[in-house]
Amino acid sequence: MLKARIAVFVSGGGTNLQALLDAEKEGKLPSGEIALVVSNKPDVYALERASAAGVEGVVLHKKILGQEAFEKQLIALLEEKKIDLIVLAGFLAILSEDFVKRYPRRIINIHPSLIPSFCGDGYYGLRVHEEALKKGVKVTGATVHFVNEITDGGEILLQKAVNIPEGIDASGLQKLVMEEAEWLLLPAAAEQVSREIVRKRNET
Numbered sequence: 696m697l698k699a700r701i702a703v704f705v706s707g708g709g710t711n712l713q714a715l716l717d718a719e720k721e722g723k724l725p726s727g728e729i730a731l732v733v734s735n736k737p738d739v740y741a742l743e744r745a746s747a748a749g750v751e752g753v754v755l756h757k758k759i760l761g762q763e764a765f766e767k768q769l770i771a772l773l774e775e776k777k778i779d780l781i782v783l784a785g786f787l788a789i790l791s792e793d794f795v796k797r798y799p800r801r802i803i804n805i806h807p808s809l810i811p812s813f814c815g816d817g818y819y820g821l822r823v824h825e826e827a828l829k830k831g832v833k834v835t836g837a838t839v840h841f842v843n844e845i846t847d848g849g850e851i852l853l854q855k856a857v858n859i860p861e862g863i864d865a866s867g868l869q870k871l872v873m874e875e876a877e878w879l880l881l882p883a884a885a886e887q888v889s890r891e892i893v894r895k896r897n898e899t
């Protein structure tokens with residue numbers, strides 16, 4: 696079986712990338728293979744995780760390139776590597792509407808809340824958990840969704856709830872949501888979409 700070729704986009708520590716790499720190694724991503732890791736910033740720890748797993752890591756320094764050149768090079772790279780599925784795993788750069796429209800139902804993102812709560816422009820990383828604690832919600836979680844032109848607005852694929860313990864701070868909650876939800880959901884969603892890509896390919 697020809698597997699779906701996956702590119703993982705990162706901007707930081709890459710614990711979600713690690714969850715994907717581990718899942719592949721453990722046979723939990725049978726329909727997909729992680730073929731490429733792309734970072735919009737140099738020197739992020741996620742790139743070391745890619746290299747340790749023997750996966751090619753590429754830096755496209757968006758701040759230096761600017762949006763247009765960044766996306767042009769990105770598209771060329773994705774074509775060259777024959778990528779079928781893009782996984783945004785803690786990727787904190789904005790992708791243009793034109794870019795997103797090129798890959799309908801071929802880009803997924805992990806967001807650290809139960810969408811439609813605490814999502815949209817400006818809600819990323821620790822900020823999401825700070826806002827959840829400020830609001831005093833008792834349950835939060837994570838969501839994997841398809842990416843469209845609306846920030847965090849694409850069709851929801853998987854969600855998992857996490858109870859918020861009394862007295863926890865934002866970084867404690869971030870870690871808890873990762874452990875109890877994100878690291879399980881993202882590989883499961885990547886497999887689900889990869890399986891669908893392979894199935895469609897075999898139909899034609």
Ligand code: GAR
Pocket residue numbers: 706707708709710711712784785786805806807818819820823873877
């Ligand atoms: C994760 O919590 C991810 O859900 C979040 O950034 C973190 C990246 O961590 N993404 C967003 O907030 C996107 N809106 P990681 O680099 O260790 O995977």
